[in-house]
């Protein structure tokens with residue numbers, strides 16, 4: 087057979103295709119891996135729950151940088167109450183834009199707690215989110231909606247929520 091440009095291409099393609107397919111199978115873990123074993127799933131759950139635990143501790147006052155006025159998230163949102171993580175991203179009237187949960191967490195760190203915002207990529211932020219989401223597991227996800235209209239939080243101890251224009255947090 088005389089090798090024209092066309093059948094030269096066909097020959098090359100028929101040699102390359104199986105090699106490419108093999109490469110895809112080997113490099114694609116989803117194709118190569120079976121279901122997770124019970125032991126693997128137990129490890130994954132352990133890792134998640136460790137982060138949820140860390141989030142619960144941070145939420146209830148274990149961080150010296152997240153608050154400078156003695157307030158912790160737990161004072162106003164005990165057990166993550168009224169934090170409604172399932173409604174994010176949503177429009178936040180105070181900021182005038184749609185924000186993700188992590189920005190709301192940082193807002194509450196900076197404003198009611200007059201603390202230093204967390205790095206949004208930090209393990210502590212993931213822990214804060216993991217804790218909130220874990221407490222709300224099973225609740226319908228409704229981004230953009232304040233599905234649960236929660237009344238203003240009454241603070242029985244500590245200085246309470248700073249007034250608008252008081253010069254703290256995003257309001258500086």
Ligand code: HEC
Pocket residue numbers: 145152157158159160161162163168169170171173179180187190191194195198199214232234236238239241246247
């Ligand atoms: C002094 C009370 C107070 C403290 C302490 C506080 N918050 Fe809040 N939090 C509020 C108030 C008030 C709002 C409602 C703000 C708004 O909608 O403009 C709110 C809203 C939220 C929301 C959004 C709830 C929703 O339905 O949209 C989240 C999430 C949240 N806080 C998380 C936290 C976290 C995390 C901490 C700790 C880092 C914290 N808050 C500490 C008073 C507090």
